[in-house]
Amino acid sequence: MSGSRRILGQGLVLGTVVLLHFGQLVKGTEDLTRNVSSTFNEGCNIPFCKNSNNGSFVNVFHISARGQNDTIHFVWSSYGALTGLVAQTKNTAVFRIDWEKVKNRSLNAISFEPKGAVLFSSGVIFSRLIEFDDVSDTAKLTPASKIKVKSFEDLQWNNFNMTVSKTKHSGVFNSSSLAKGGNGFISLMVQGFQDNGRGKVLPQLLHTSNSSYFEFALKNISTHFNNSRFALELVFVHQDKKNKTSFSISRSIADQYTPAVFYVDNVKFTPSSKDNLGGYVSWKPVTYTKEERHLGNGKLVHQYGLKTNVTQLWDHLPLYSIAHAFWGDLKDLDITSMNISFGIDQDGFYKETNYTVWCGLVGYGEAPLDGLSLLIIIVISASIGIPVVLIVFGGSFMSFRNLLRKKKGEALLVDPGIN
Ligand SMILES: *[C@@H]1O[C@H](CO)[C@@H](O)[C@H](O)[C@H]1NC(C)=O
Ligand SMILES: *[C@@H]1O[C@H](CO)[C@@H](O)[C@H](O)[C@H]1NC(C)=O
Ligand SMILES: *[C@@H]1O[C@H](CO)[C@@H](O)[C@H](O)[C@H]1NC(C)=O
Ligand SMILES: *[C@@H]1O[C@H](CO)[C@@H](O)[C@H](O)[C@H]1NC(C)=O
Ligand SMILES: *[C@@H]1O[C@H](CO)[C@@H](O)[C@H](O)[C@H]1NC(C)=O
Ligand SMILES: *[C@@H]1O[C@H](CO)[C@@H](O)[C@H](O)[C@H]1NC(C)=O
Ligand SMILES: *[C@@H]1O[C@H](CO)[C@@H](O)[C@H](O)[C@H]1NC(C)=O
Ligand SMILES: *[C@@H]1O[C@H](CO)[C@@H](O)[C@H](O)[C@H]1NC(C)=O
Ligand SMILES: *[C@@H]1O[C@H](CO)[C@@H](O)[C@H](O)[C@H]1NC(C)=O
Numbered sequence: 001m002s003g004s005r006r007i008l009g010q011g012l013v014l015g016t017v018v019l020l021h022f023g024q025l026v027k028g029t030e031d032l033t034r035n036v037s038s039t040f041n042e043g044c045n046i047p048f049c050k051n052s053n054n055g056s057f058v059n060v061f062h063i064s065a066r067g068q069n070d071t072i073h074f075v076w077s078s079y080g081a082l083t084g085l086v087a088q089t090k091n092t093a094v095f096r097i098d099w100e101k102v103k104n105r106s107l108n109a110i111s112f113e114p115k116g117a118v119l120f121s122s123g124v125i126f127s128r129l130i131e132f133d134d135v136s137d138t139a140k141l142t143p144a145s146k147i148k149v150k151s152f153e154d155l156q157w158n159n160f161n162m163t164v165s166k167t168k169h170s171g172v173f174n175s176s177s178l179a180k181g182g183n184g185f186i187s188l189m190v191q192g193f194q195d196n197g198r199g200k201v202l203p204q205l206l207h208t209s210n211s212s213y214f215e216f217a218l219k220n221i222s223t224h225f226n227n228s229r230f231a232l233e234l235v236f237v238h239q240d241k242k243n244k245t246s247f248s249i250s251r252s253i254a255d256q257y258t259p260a261v262f263y264v265d266n267v268k269f270t271p272s273s274k275d276n277l278g279g280y281v282s283w284k285p286v287t288y289t290k291e292e293r294h295l296g297n298g299k300l301v302h303q304y305g306l307k308t309n310v311t312q313l314w315d316h317l318p319l320y321s322i323a324h325a326f327w328g329d330l331k332d333l334d335i336t337s338m339n340i341s342f343g344i345d346q347d348g349f350y351k352e353t354n355y356t357v358w359c360g361l362v363g364y365g366e367a368p369l370d371g372l373s374l375l376i377i378i379v380i381s382a383s384i385g386i387p388v389v390l391i392v393f394g395g396s397f398m399s400f401r402n403l404l405r406k407k408k409g410e411a412l413l414v415d416p417g418i419n
């Protein structure tokens with residue numbers, strides 16, 4: 001008796017959550033269409049950004065998503081350390097790059113005019129690629145791990161312009177610097193969107209017009225240890241020193257889009273004032289170890305928590321990136337960092353496939369989260385009626401939880417902890 005009452009109670013709560021979510025989705029698709037355009041090395045007419053410099057191209061890709069009341073800018077670049085910036089501006093803002101200053105690696109070479117046009121800004125810097133020898137096959141990077149570190153600043157990049165898709169607002173940063181043999185590379189694919197939607201390939205992340213998608217891949221990279229795995233150091237930049245950056249893990253209720261992955265990792269840049277919503281970098285903790293992605297080659301992405309002790313960061317912050325070009329001295333901002341590593345124990349290490357790809361989003365506002373699919377909700381609400389839905393959902397919620405518990409014992413792809 002009390003059991004069924006509890007189920008009903010949970011059903012009510014969950015039902016309310018689902019309905020709220022439903023409302024959000026509907027509102028979202030109506031309001032959030034943006035006019036998207038993209039440019040490569042905008043306004044540059046000096047040889048520096050047209051030709052390669054000692055084998056490396058200067059690549060700055062600017063995606064601009066213009067809405068009714070504001071524009072979200074995504075600026076991705078491999079110049080200096082590989083970096084993505086997100087800026088929410090007024091629609092009147094003009095994006096400017098002073099290329100002579102960029103060439104000089106000067107601060108404040110990138111700006112929006114007039115002053116005060118930027119309402120919110122944040123960024124992510126890919127600072128270092130860490131290769132570690134996983135002697136005991138735990139897939140965990142520890143202070144004792146033998147490591148080989150490569151700074152993203154030291155890589156050479158191909159011409160991004162060759163990969164731009166004007167219709168998809170996408171392109172690929174591609175470096176062969178660490179490849180073994182002829183056909184390896186490190187790459188970062190980036191993309192902007194005019195609407196809400198979902199990726200066609202796993203992990204089928206949900207995106208909005210406030211977000212830019214990225215895919216980071218390591219293909220045929222040469223390794224230095226017998227049991228090499230790779231990890232990434234990411235540096236997060238938040239315009240506002242007082243309003244902090246935080247990290248949280250959300251549980252997603254349904255896994256129909258990304259099988260066996262029940263979590264979303266979310267770095268949140270808290271709003272700097274009541275007038276904006278802050279921003280995020282988010283991902284599902286999964287990497288695929290073959291180009292053709294499926295459940296079987298999905299492996300864990302382990303995160304090591306947000307590091308907030310900046311004094312430990314200063315030693316190895318990149319010397320230059322477009323974050324420097326935009327904000328100037330990063331010490332004036334809220335800086336945090338995080339390591340993530342790819343793979344799970346007994347998966348044969350990186351050399352098993354010599355490939356790994358990791359996908360995520362950067363954006364303005366709240367990170368999009370999966371709900372139950374709209375179609376399912378509509379069909380059920382229409383044919384059975386809301387009260388029944390509440391009870392059914394209560395029950396399925398319980399069995400979901402049980403499933404989750406059961407699967408946890410069997411090396412399920414979850415990453416629930418911070419350590
Ligand atoms: C990029 O390539 C296009 C042709 O595909 C060319 O017209 C354009 O000038 C190039 N942009 C830069 C900045 O080199
Ligand atoms: C290319 O490399 C040489 C020697 O390392 C250096 O002197 C020169 O400034 C470099 N040129 C550019 C454009 O970076
Ligand atoms: C997008 O562009 C179209 C055509 O130029 C224009 O009619 C529309 O108002 C624009 N929408 C926004 C949100 O700027
Ligand atoms: C733009 O601002 C107006 C006035 O504040 C508001 O009514 C409208 O809903 C806003 N549009 C969007 C897409 O947020
Ligand atoms: C670039 O650097 C050179 C020498 O360091 C300096 O003379 C020049 O004024 C600088 N240019 C800009 C635009 O900062
Ligand atoms: C990246 O570079 C590698 C090696 O140069 C090449 O084989 C591959 O096609 C490139 N990928 C893209 C998307 O340009
Ligand atoms: C890596 O390179 C080898 C030989 O060059 C090639 O046979 C193999 O297909 C490549 N692996 C991937 C994942 O592309
Ligand atoms: C790597 O593995 C090979 C073959 O198993 C072994 O001979 C070699 O000593 C190992 N190297 C290291 C550094 O462990
Ligand atoms: C931090 O954000 C809150 C709103 O979330 C805002 O009231 C406060 O003024 C912000 N602090 C600063 C220093 O901007």
Ligand SMILES: *[C@@H]1O[C@H](CO)[C@@H](O)[C@H](O)[C@H]1NC(C)=O
Nearest residue numbers: 308309310311312313314315
């Ligand atoms: C931050 O790191 C520095 C250097 O490792 C250390 O001396 C300091 O105690 C740390 N601060 C905190 C608050 O942990």
Ligand SMILES: *[C@@H]1O[C@H](CO)[C@@H](O)[C@H](O)[C@H]1NC(C)=O
Nearest residue numbers: 180222223350351352353354
């Ligand atoms: C991956 O690269 C290593 C080292 O070059 C090689 O021994 C191994 O066979 C490669 N694995 C595959 C699946 O190609």
Ligand SMILES: *[C@@H]1O[C@H](CO)[C@@H](O)[C@H](O)[C@H]1NC(C)=O
Nearest residue numbers: 067070208210277364365366
């Ligand atoms: C996207 O940005 C608009 C402001 O232009 C905001 O109203 C909306 O809530 C944001 N969407 C999300 C999902 O954060």
